[in-house]
Amino acid sequence: MPDMIVTHRLTKYYDRRRVVDSLDLRVGQGLVYGLLGRNGAGKSTVIKMLLGMVHPDYGRAEVFGEDALELRPETRSRIAYLAEGHPLYRWMTVGEAVRFARAFYRNWNGRLLEQILDHFELSPRARVRRLSNGQRAQVSLALAVAADPELLILDDPTLGLDTVVRRDFLESLIQIIQRRGRTILFSSHILGDVERVADRIGVLVDGVLRVDCPTDYFKESIRKVVLEFDRPPPEFPACPGLVSNRQVGRKRELIVVGYGEEHRRLAESLGPRAVDVIELNLEDAFIEYTRGPRRALPIFMGEASDAESASAERVA
Amino acid sequence: MLKALVLKELRETARIALVALAAHLACVANCAGYAVLPFRSMRNVDEIPFLDGSFLTSFCFVSVALAAALGLGQTVSESRWGTWLFLLHRPASLWRVLAAKLAVGAGLYLICGLVAILSYAAWAAMPGKHASPFRWWMTAYAWEAWGVIAVVYLGAFLAGIRPARWFGTRLLPLAAGGLLAVLLVFLLFWPLVGIAAFLLVAACLVGLIHFTARSRDFS
Numbered sequence: 185m186p187d188m189i190v191t192h193r194l195t196k197y198y199d200r201r202r203v204v205d206s207l208d209l210r211v212g213q214g215l216v217y218g219l220l221g222r223n224g225a226g227k228s229t230v231i232k233m234l235l236g237m238v239h240p241d242y243g244r245a246e247v248f249g250e251d252a253l254e255l256r257p258e259t260r261s262r263i264a265y266l267a268e269g270h271p272l273y274r275w276m277t278v279g280e281a282v283r284f285a286r287a288f289y290r291n292w293n294g295r296l297l298e299q300i301l302d303h304f305e306l307s308p309r310a311r312v313r314r315l316s317n318g319q320r321a322q323v324s325l326a327l328a329v330a331a332d333p334e335l336l337i338l339d340d341p342t343l344g345l346d347t348v349v350r351r352d353f354l355e356s357l358i359q360i361i362q363r364r365g366r367t368i369l370f371s372s373h374i375l376g377d378v379e380r381v382a383d384r385i386g387v388l389v390d391g392v393l394r395v396d397c398p399t400d401y402f403k404e405s406i407r408k409v410v411l412e413f414d415r416p417p418p419e420f421p422a423c424p425g426l427v428s429n430r431q432v433g434r435k436r437e438l439i440v441v442g443y444g445e446e447h448r449r450l451a452e453s454l455g456p457r458a459v460d461v462i463e464l465n466l467e468d469a470f471i472e473y474t475r476g477p478r479r480a481l482p483i484f485m486g487e488a489s490d491a492e493s494a495s496a497e498r499v500a
Numbered sequence: 501m502l503k504a505l506v507l508k509e510l511r512e513t514a515r516i517a518l519v520a521l522a523a524h525l526a527c528v529a530n531c532a533g534y535a536v537l538p539f540r541s542m543r544n545v546d547e548i549p550f551l552d553g554s555f556l557t558s559f560c561f562v563s564v565a566l567a568a569a570l571g572l573g574q575t576v577s578e579s580r581w582g583t584w585l586f587l588l589h590r591p592a593s594l595w596r597v598l599a600a601k602l603a604v605g606a607g608l609y610l611i612c613g614l615v616a617i618l619s620y621a622a623w624a625a626m627p628g629k630h631a632s633p634f635r636w637w638m639t640a641y642a643w644e645a646w647g648v649i650a651v652v653y654l655g656a657f658l659a660g661i662r663p664a665r666w667f668g669t670r671l672l673p674l675a676a677g678g679l680l681a682v683l684l685v686f687l688l689f690w691p692l693v694g695i696a697a698f699l700l701v702a703a704c705l706v707g708l709i710h711f712t713a714r715s716r717d718f719s
Contacts, residue, residue, distance in 0.1 A: 228719075232585075232717070232718070232719055235589060237584075237588065237589075237717065237719065238717040238718070238719050239715070239717055257591035257592055257593055258591065260589060260590070260591040261591035263589075265585070265589045267582065267585035267586060267589075269582055271581055271583045271585055271586045272583070272586060273512075273583060273586075275511065275512070283504070284504050284507075284508060285590070287501050287503065287504030288501050288504070288590045288591050288592060289591065
């Protein structure tokens with residue numbers, strides 16, 4: 185499976201703050217990749233660097249094998265990009281926006297565009313400035329898909345949309361994915377959305393890619409371990425895979441990546457009254473992984489098929 | 501593709517150009533003695549069209565305002581609404597996008613000025629309108645001003661596209677454009693030198709605009 189997106193040590197500073205730090209990322213053809221991170225984690229900057237809108241201070245990004253800063257117009261026509269906030273010309277009507285965008289593409293699927301606009305009940309006469317955020321997102325999606333792109337890059341596409349519109353938007357996205365097996369890279373901080381569509385996720389923490397693995401693997405890797413004591417809980421010793429460790433009354437709560445025999449043995453050595461190992465959903469796993477005073481531990485994995493072998497090797 | 505870009509630019513800038521054209525024509529009417537503006541007609545019966553300075557003053561004022569509004573309007577509005585990201589991701593080269601913008605902006609500026617000068621010249625050429633003959637050489641200063649103020653447009657465009665932290669530094673290219681325009685007026689005492697200098701300055705500014713757009717971050 186060829187890589188559509190490859191970055192090598194991609195780094196960006198704003199002022200003196202490093203917002204993206206030595207990012208190595210590969211997104212293979214046909215994959216739906218969810219880029220996660222808290223606000224300010226560097227997701228939008230990464231996406232803009234992939235499209236040549238922002239210049240990296242170090243490293244390089246390649247899309248379809250071309251340097252992102254030197255993308256040819258023919259290559260751009262194979263990439264659809266939905267920028268955060270869905271910027272469109274406010275003075276245009278939907279019909280004018282369609283005519284403007286259509287002029288740039290050879291493979292313009294006007295019929296599909298009409299179907300999408302009909303589906304969303306968007307009139308070509310409607311002024312863009314009078315559309316709601318959700319409707320603008322729908323117009324942007326329709327324009328992006330009509331160009332028949334091989335790669336869709338979406339920067340927080342559901343930001344600011346209400347639950348119903350968001351669900352509708354995602355349903356459409358899923359249909360698009362199923363139509364032609366397109367490659368999609370999208371950033372989001374709404375974990376439910378990611379869980380529904382992404383095959384693989386990357387988690388950026390302070391500009392560093394700390395997780396790059398299949399979505400299910402991420403959920404399965406993280407466990408919350410609650411140790412209950414009859415006395416004030418003792419300190420838990422540092423060990424590989426320990427992400428966070430906090431005391432809550434007479435309990436000690438641990439977040440552990442790749443919970444296994446060694447962690448169980450260490451926990452029991454402290455003599456707790458009870459040990460509770462809790463599975464987390466993606467949202468809880470993400471929250472527990474990205475918050476906390478300590479730097480999160482990395483989770484990396486190659487292909488989904490080598491999940492077991494890679495996990496043992498790559499968890500720090 | 502180029503047609504779509506040009507039409508978009510025309511739609512976005514037409515309002516500015518129409519306002520400027522109306523202002524130009526109002527000034528022409530005032531200079532010709534028709535008091536269409538609320539203030540007193542600027543024309544006295546013994547003044548010679550184009551040489552007495554009243555037309556040139558109002559022409560320069562409106563032209564500089566138009567040039568600055570066009571240059572800034574074409575760039576700052578894209579930044580304000582975040583549409584650079586939409587525009588620059590269209591499969592067209594950056595140069596083509598900029599060329600469409602500059603061609604429309606400069607074209608509108610030149611057309612507005614052209615209409616103003618020709619209208620005033622047409623009035624001045626009519627017999628019995630003023631107490632002097634009319635010769636085309638009398639319009640030379642107006643044409644010079646028309647040409648050199650195009651540099652202000654390029655300076656304003658550069659100011660709008662250039663990232664800066666505060667207005668003072670942002671407006672530097674606009675101020676530089678104004679200064680260069682004044683210098684070019686003096687150089688035009690030697691027409692060939694003046695024209696060569698104008699072309700050089702314009703080419704440098706267009707090159708700087710392209711370089712700035714290529715090297716800046718659109719975030």
